[in-house]
Amino acid sequence: MSDVCIIGAGIHQFGRTDGVSGVDQGVAAVRSALSNAGVEWEDIQFAYGASDAAGNPDTMVDRLGLTGVQFINVRNGCAAGGSALFSAQMAIRSGEYDLGIAVGFDKHPRGAFDAKPAEYGLPEWYGEAGYMVTTQFFAAKIMRYMHLHGLSREALGRVAEKAFLNGAITPHAWRREPIDLETIMQAPMISDPYCKFMFCSPGEGGVALVLASEKKARELGCTPIRLKAATMRTRPPGSFEVFAPSVDIERGGTATGLASKAAFETAGIGPEDIDLAQLQDTECGAEIMHMAENGFCGDGEQEKWLIEGRTRIDGSLPVNTDGGCLACGEPIGASGLRQVYENVIQLRGEAGERQVPDSPKTAYSHVYGAPGVSAVTILER
Amino acid sequence: MRPIAENLFTSEDPPRLIGGRERETGRVVFPLPQGDRYEAYPLSREGTLWSYTIQRFRPKSPPYAGPETFEPWALGYVELPGETIVEARIANVDFDNIEIGMPLQLTVAVLDRPDADTVAIPAFEPAENAA
Numbered sequence: 001m002s003d004v005c006i007i008g009a010g011i012h013q014f015g016r017t018d019g020v021s022g023v024d025q026g027v028a029a030v031r032s033a034l035s036n037a038g039v040e041w042e043d044i045q046f047a048y049g050a051s052d053a054a055g056n057p058d059t060m061v062d063r064l065g066l067t068g069v070q071f072i073n074v075r076n077g078c079a080a081g082g083s084a085l086f087s088a089q090m091a092i093r094s095g096e097y098d099l100g101i102a103v104g105f106d107k108h109p110r111g112a113f114d115a116k117p118a119e120y121g122l123p124e125w126y127g128e129a130g131y132m133v134t135t136q137f138f139a140a141k142i143m144r145y146m147h148l149h150g151l152s153r154e155a156l157g158r159v160a161e162k163a164f165l166n167g168a169i170t171p172h173a174w175r176r177e178p179i180d181l182e183t184i185m186q187a188p189m190i191s192d193p194y195c196k197f198m199f200c201s202p203g204e205g206g207v208a209l210v211l212a213s214e215k216k217a218r219e220l221g222c223t224p225i226r227l228k229a230a231t232m233r234t235r236p237p238g239s240f241e242v243f244a245p246s247v248d249i250e251r252g253g254t255a256t257g258l259a260s261k262a263a264f265e266t267a268g269i270g271p272e273d274i275d276l277a278q279l280q281d282t283e284c285g286a287e288i289m290h291m292a293e294n295g296f297c298g299d300g301e302q303e304k305w306l307i308e309g310r311t312r313i314d315g316s317l318p319v320n321t322d323g324g325c326l327a328c329g330e331p332i333g334a335s336g337l338r339q340v341y342e343n344v345i346q347l348r349g350e351a352g353e354r355q356v357p358d359s360p361k362t363a364y365s366h367v368y369g370a371p372g373v374s375a376v377t378i379l380e381r
Numbered sequence: 382m383r384p385i386a387e388n389l390f391t392s393e394d395p396p397r398l399i400g401g402r403e404r405e406t407g408r409v410v411f412p413l414p415q416g417d418r419y420e421a422y423p424l425s426r427e428g429t430l431w432s433y434t435i436q437r438f439r440p441k442s443p444p445y446a447g448p449e450t451f452e453p454w455a456l457g458y459v460e461l462p463g464e465t466i467v468e469a470r471i472a473n474v475d476f477d478n479i480e481i482g483m484p485l486q487l488t489v490a491v492l493d494r495p496d497a498d499t500v501a502i503p504a505f506e507p508a509e510n511a512a
Contacts, residue, residue: 128445
């Protein structure tokens with residue numbers, strides 16, 4: 001089967017952009033991706049748009065041009081961007097279309113995400129007691145993982161330190177200042193073992209990718225990045241998810257494990273073949289757990305990996321080369337596509353100061369979130 | 382003192398938490414879900430700490446119904462052998478003495494609402510407190 005190709009990538013600055021709506025950040029990303037691909041909006045045959053909290057993506061046709069284009073909105077929690085990309089590549093793979101767009105954007109209010117018990121099928125008392133707080137879950141999850149696999153709190157600090165180092169040299173990042181390990185470790189605790197530098201913040205941003213069939217990419221004379229796999233999975237029994245008043249004693253797999261396995265099977269390669277990875281890091285422990293869940297290392301090996309700097313830009317497997325969610329913030333609809341954008345830029349060798357050395361050929365991206373969903377992509381140059 | 386919700390505690394003295402047992406599979410959950418799929422299943426009062434964290438900032442209101450003046454509290458997941466792992470406050474213990482694996486028993490904590498209506502929520506405390 002011929003590959004689906006990414007021929008254009010565009011991004012709107014992550015962080016806070018006062019006075020610019022989420023949709024307009026998406027529009028800016030689309031314009032930038034079109035120009036990057038050297039095609040016009042009028043050429044685009046279809047679009048999938050992801051947003052969680054910033055309105056209906058299809059309303060952007062108002063700004064981009066009323067061409068009558070097929071435009072489908074995707075709302076799928078933290079996997080929204082990944083789901084939009086999966087759908088877009090299917091539209092091409094099926095033979096229905098040969099040129100389209102996946103776009104994701106969001107704009108969340110300041111502070112922690114505001115979740116209500118009823119939205120998760122939970123009784124009101126659960127919220128009254130103070131449990132509708134995502135940071136609690138993240139903290140309890142990593143506390144268990146650290147206990148089981150003998151990881152230190154300093155490992156968490158090293159992830160944050162790396163994120164801010166990478167963010168400092170990434171133009172689209174929100175946090176642009178390095179923070180040293182000692183400052184991170186001494187910062188006030190938010191939810192033990194996490195301090196304030198170890199969580200990402202809800203933010204804003206937009207990303208768009210132009211996808212084409214192999215034939216179309218050739219016609220346009222583009223040097224494509226090949227999308228070797230895009231998968232999305234929901235949780236299996238016995239996973240541990242946010243807002244859980246009880247958890248099964250018998251522990252099971254994870255949505256990430258399923259999405260990762262399926263992606264490697266589709267791509268026909270393994271974790272050892274990946275040159276760089278973007279792994280969901282809404283908090284430091286997430287990056288650590290996801291290194292193992294995606295098959296890059298064993299449970300408990302992360303401490304050594306981090307001390308040796310293996311996941312830094314010049315390491316053997318650079319992880320979150322643009323600073324990830326920790327440095328870019330978390331606009332839900334845009335995050336998964338930001339990872340793919342970063343991988344495209346890296347594979348093209350256009351990442352400037354943060355460029356992974358030795359011309360990487362394969363790149364991996366992974367998102368995970370509520371209520372137990374995950375999406376993975378594998379790109380190849 | 383009144384419980385934060387109906388159907389959380391049994392009327393025994395001391396009370397137990399009311400979980401749910403899935404009729405078809407025997408899977409035990411907490412709290413008891415509505416509908417016919419689960420039957421009421423009183424949970425063990427004793428367990429061990431599976432994981433925990435300390436809530437250091439005041440959660441947003443709504444939905445949080447605790448007092449305006451906030452004191453950090455400990456939140457745990459408590460494994461009840463052969464049943465399930467329950468999320469609840471960890472009470473009557475110094476934060477520094479909390480350890481995964483420690484034996485715990487059921488008690489209640491006071492949510493202490495701003496309207497001065499005293500409300501009881503599920504909590505566990507170190508088993509040795511009873512000795």
